[in-house]
Amino acid sequence: MIKTPLKNKLAKKKKHVLLAVAVVILGYIGWKVVEATLLANKAPGMGQRGFSVAVEIAPIEKGTIRDAAQFSGTLIPKSQFTIAPKISGRLNRLLVDIGDPVRRDELVAVLEDEEYQQQVIQAEADLRVARANLEEAKSSLEMAKRDLERARTLHQKGIQSDSQLDAVVAQYDAQEARYKVAVAQQANKEAALETARVRLSYTRIKASWEKGSEIRYVGERFVDAGAMLSPNTPILSIIDLQPMTAVIHVTDRDYFRLQSDQRATITSSAFSGKTFLGHVVRIAPLLKETSRQARVEIEIQNPEGLLKPGMFITTTVEFSRREETTVVPFSALVNRNGQQGVFVADTENKKARFQPVQVGVIEGTRAEILEPSSISGYVVTLGQHLLEDGVGIILPSSTPLATKTQAGAPGKQPKVKKASQGGKR
Numbered sequence: 001m002i003k004t005p006l007k008n009k010l011a012k013k014k015k016h017v018l019l020a021v022a023v024v025i026l027g028y029i030g031w032k033v034v035e036a037t038l039l040a041n042k043a044p045g046m047g048q049r050g051f052s053v054a055v056e057i058a059p060i061e062k063g064t065i066r067d068a069a070q071f072s073g074t075l076i077p078k079s080q081f082t083i084a085p086k087i088s089g090r091l092n093r094l095l096v097d098i099g100d101p102v103r104r105d106e107l108v109a110v111l112e113d114e115e116y117q118q119q120v121i122q123a124e125a126d127l128r129v130a131r132a133n134l135e136e137a138k139s140s141l142e143m144a145k146r147d148l149e150r151a152r153t154l155h156q157k158g159i160q161s162d163s164q165l166d167a168v169v170a171q172y173d174a175q176e177a178r179y180k181v182a183v184a185q186q187a188n189k190e191a192a193l194e195t196a197r198v199r200l201s202y203t204r205i206k207a208s209w210e211k212g213s214e215i216r217y218v219g220e221r222f223v224d225a226g227a228m229l230s231p232n233t234p235i236l237s238i239i240d241l242q243p244m245t246a247v248i249h250v251t252d253r254d255y256f257r258l259q260s261d262q263r264a265t266i267t268s269s270a271f272s273g274k275t276f277l278g279h280v281v282r283i284a285p286l287l288k289e290t291s292r293q294a295r296v297e298i299e300i301q302n303p304e305g306l307l308k309p310g311m312f313i314t315t316t317v318e319f320s321r322r323e324e325t326t327v328v329p330f331s332a333l334v335n336r337n338g339q340q341g342v343f344v345a346d347t348e349n350k351k352a353r354f355q356p357v358q359v360g361v362i363e364g365t366r367a368e369i370l371e372p373s374s375i376s377g378y379v380v381t382l383g384q385h386l387l388e389d390g391v392g393i394i395l396p397s398s399t400p401l402a403t404k405t406q407a408g409a410p411g412k413q414p415k416v417k418k419a420s421q422g423g424k425r
Contacts, residue, residue, distance in 0.1 A: 052392035055352070055383035057345045060376050061327045065368050067320040067361040069257075071296075073248035075311045077239035078299065079212050080219065084232045085111060087202045091227045091235070100218050102207045102238060108218075109235055113203035120200050123193035130182070130189040137175070137182035144175035207238050216240045219309070244300045244307045246278065248315050249293035257319050258283055264298050264317045268307070276300050276307065280317065322361060326369040332379040333359065333367060336388075342369075343380040343387050347395070352380055354389040 089111040096108045151168035154160040207216070219239040223229065246266055250258065258280060266276040278300035287294045298315060300307065307313075332342045341356040355375060360368035369375060380387065387393070 052350070052394045053352075053383050053386045054394040054396070055345070055380045055387070056396060057347075057378040058329050058332065058381045059378055060369075062324055063327050065322050065325055065327055065361050065363050065366055066318050067322070068316050068318045068363060069254050071248040071250060071254075071315045071317065073246050073298075073313055073315055075300075075307055075309050075313055076245050076247055077219070077241065077309045078243055078245045079209070079216070079240040080309075081209070081238055082222075082234045083108060083205060083207060083236045083238060084234050085109075085202065085205060085229050086231055087111070087116075087199060088230045089113070089115075089203060089228075091223060091225050091229055094221070094225050094235075096218050096236070098218050098221050101215050102218060104214050105206050105208050107204055108207050109205040111203040111205070111229070113200060116196065116200040116203055119196040120193065123189065123196040127186070127189040127193050130186040134179075134182040134186045137179040141172075141175045141179040144172040148172040205235065207236075209238075212240055213242055239309060241305050241308070242302050243278075244302045244309070245281075246298040246300055246313055246315055248296050248298065249291065250296055251293055252287060254317075255283075255287065255294050258296060258317065262317055262319065264300075264315050266298070266300050266307075266313050266315050268311055268313045270311065271306060274306075276302065278315075320361075322368060325360070326373060326375060327366050328369055328379050329381050330362060330365050330367045331381045332384070333357075334384050342375075343384050344375070345378040345380055345393060345395075347378060350392055350394070352384075352387045352389070352391055352393050354387075 091109060092112050093110045094108070095110070096102055096106075102108060148168050148171075151160055151165050155162070155165045209216070216238050217240075219237040221236055222234040229235070246264075260280055260283065262280045264278045264280060266278055267274070278298045280296060281299045282295075282297040284295040298317075328342060333340060334343065335341075336354055339356045340359060341354055343352040344355045346353055355372075357369050357375070358371040360370040362368070380393070383393075
């Protein structure tokens, strides 16, 4: 009665051990079956690691690549100034408005001029009085001169005394002084008249500039006709649209690479696909402490007048240009074990070979290969993150190389051969 439960316990434990051993054996047998199945179904052309990766490839090319950098900026007119009156008055007329072309020295606005016309009339009248006084003084001076000559003759003959001669001389000197005063008064009135005429001319406001194009445009209008203006009140702004100036701000990383007359291309989201040519004209000699950036101005040719001040633009400044250099897509560059390189596609053996490279200039989606310079063929541009050196690759059916391989496969003869035998009967 005591030994029976112990026997049952030992039998149960033995049963569990046998069951565990059976599960292990069955698992081992299943793993071997799966491994044998995978090896049996292995496709021809697999890489040395036992699998192939579907990739896309691109040719290694020889061409031109630019060392350039892109900057965002704003357009401003090369020349801009504000027209304002030099005198006060009411604005009678505006002869131009926003967007109108303006020629050099063209009349653009007229102020009320009645007051200034009256000043000119008054100045002309004062000048006439001054001229009459001058004529009178001149006549009196000539008469005094004749009296002086006669008195000297009589004095020499002893007819007139010294005191009488002195009186005549004094009278002549007085007349001569009056004549000089009259001359000065006439010059003063002439100047006053000229000043009145100049002030009258200020009522006719013109757009004047010295250098640049003959035609410019009205950018803004600040007042309307009928407004009362004081001196230097802005009326219009005049801008020059050809050429334009792009203002960009660069950090110290690119600042020391910039030089005057470097070529630049400008694009704008307003004109998709269209580029404008320019060159660097001014580089600020300092970087602002607040932004750590320097101002750079680029002159842009704008013959059609498409570009306008205030537009947001993207500028590409070309630092250098490499001709006939080895170029690959930037997407082909990868890092393996701390080395930068590309996977060169062996299209005959359907394998990818890792090739370490030294990269030079990068422009957009292209990269320059400095070393090795003799690299050629095709590089993997998609799927390279799954590749290792020597791994098999699968080319897409749209690839010209894959199409040629399929066309040359056994059992698939082109129809051209069958047609060429048709004439032999």
